[in-house]
Amino acid sequence: MDNTPGTGFSRRSFLQTVGMGAVALGGSSVLSACGGLKGTGSSASDVLKIGLVSPQTGPLASFASSDSFVVKQMNEALRKGFTAGGKKRMIEIVVKDTQSNATRATEVTQQLINSDKVDLIVGSGTPDTTNPVADQCEASGVPNVTTIAPWEAWFHGRNGTPGEGFQYTTLFFFGMDQFAECFFPMWERMGVESKDVAALWPDDTDANAFRDGLGAAMKEQGWNPIDGGKYQNGAADFSAQIAKFKKSGAELFTTTPIPPDFQTFWKQAQQQDFRPKLATVAKVMLFPAEAEALGQLSNNIATDIWWSPSHPYTSSIDGTTSKELATAFAKDTGNQWTQALGSVYSLFEIAVEAFKKADDPKDKDDVAEKLRTMSYTGMSGPLDFTKGPEPGIAIQHPVGGQWRPGTEFDWDISIVDNSANTEVPVGGDLEPTNA
Incomplete structure (x- = not known):
């Protein structure tokens, strides 16, 4: 780690920014360190951008310890792209660290919306992340799904209207x-x-x-x-x-x-x-x-x-089982599985499902509507966002x-x-x- 006085930027931080801050899935496009798309071979409309917001540092960092691995898994699973809106699409993921701070979560979500121009944002790791992320997405009309926050803290903490829910923001987890x-x-x-x-x-x-x-x-x-x-x-x-x-x-x-x-x-x-x-x-x-x-x-x-290698669930993307995902994580990182591994994986499953179901995956209203009405089974088991307890919330047990x-x-x-x-x-x- 470079601790040279006056640099203000460590080697570890640089690697996080370049290596994980912008990851293109599918191999058709890569983000350079300074930001532009290179060597795409396809138009910008063929690339669907997902922003991932989570507490990668700070006291809540354990909630995001598997994020980089999940991004890598998505890279492999979706390397050939998929069909959405009648043509082949590639996925690009931009990762932001909240530093376990709600104010920072708001800031990086605004960056994803205004600078990175993402098509959908996912987030995980207690209401300190999920609520400010969802609030910004709702205000800006960007489709969003979050997890690992009690639904009451997410819904009532954001002044949700009972029976109506939100237009652009959804959650899967559980409650009291x-x-x-x-x-x-x-x-x-x-x-x-x-x-x-x-x-x-x-x-x-x-x-x-x-x-x-x-x-x-x-x-x-x-x-x-x-x-x-x-x-x-x-x-x-x-x-x-x-x-x-x-x-x-x-x-x-x-x-x-x-x-x-x-x-x-x-x-x-x-x-x-x-x-x-x-x-x-x-x-x-x-x-x-x-x-x-x-x-x-x-x-x-x-x-x-809510998730473990013992859970009898499989990926909706490539059929990977819960046990196989946990084993792959341990082999790749040398670390033990975490519950967030399954949850963050499912965030991307849900994003892909919404893109596939939308008539136009670039139409944010269309994608948001597909999120609110989604019912599918994947790495986190069966998730039905139409059942509630409020619209746009899917319950785990x-x-x-x-x-x-x-x-x-x-x-x-x-x-x-x-x-x-x-x-x-x-x-x-x-x-x-x-x-």
Whole structure:
């Protein structure tokens, strides 16, 4: 890495900008480092440009750790192009990094729309990415699909009109009902006497959706959320919350923080002797890097699993199975699969499906309408954007998994409860987080 004083630009940053910032799929066109199309052999109308926005750096970077691999996979799978609007099209992808910052997400989306002139934008990685990206696309009339954000945080956080939805922006993921379907069965199976559930929810879009939505669902099902109180992301001391949880006697725990905050909290909880019988967490402990960072403290932490090598799904582009995709990722990168791998892959599947279905893939209104009415099956399973809960939202059904010491890698996920999606096979028994 070049750290020469005054350069302001590292070799790593340069490689990211040139190597991933603009990737042409299909081999008919490549973007030069300074920006123009070279050696195309085809007109600009034959090239469909997709912008990918995700947090490749910063505290949410784990959500984007598989992005470059997925872009590479799309390059290979679509190298010969495909037919859309009556003629052959090639795909070009322009990648932007939000740096885990919502303001930056807005800026780079504007760049994609105004400078890169993309035909469609995809985005992933919590409402800090999905919401500002979708807002810019909606305002500018650019087709958009995002993922990995609770639908309530995405829809209500953007002031969506119930029953109408948005014209240009769509989402696939799940919401509070699905979190309940995933977490509640595991809570029941723990056989705890108390119905109190310690809940660590910060003051942000994601967690407030949980506070309002999951909190209400818990009460309806007889559970009592012990809310630790709103706090700002980046907190360094969770002693007050831990004391409240201990006083309640809660044996169950749930949370929706940013990953660094959970690591801080969980270490302090162990030090201060708050050891719930079962921890079911969201937004955190979704990816191997987080389990590795906590080491033995990761053991039997449970989380929601919406995609894994065990999911019985295949690519709508080339028939690659979930297991094959995970294996290819490990072979290519030396790293363990992540849930975002399947989700980001599906973003491109959906983009291609919309282009193929449109009479004119260059007509943004036409493509947006195809997104809103899409129903297809691919790497993330069956997705129907017409079913709702609101127009333009497709729901997934996560299963329960727990982190345990692995064989090939230090830590691995074992599927321990498939109550919400019996298509996914169970791979182990549900065990207490703290016996």
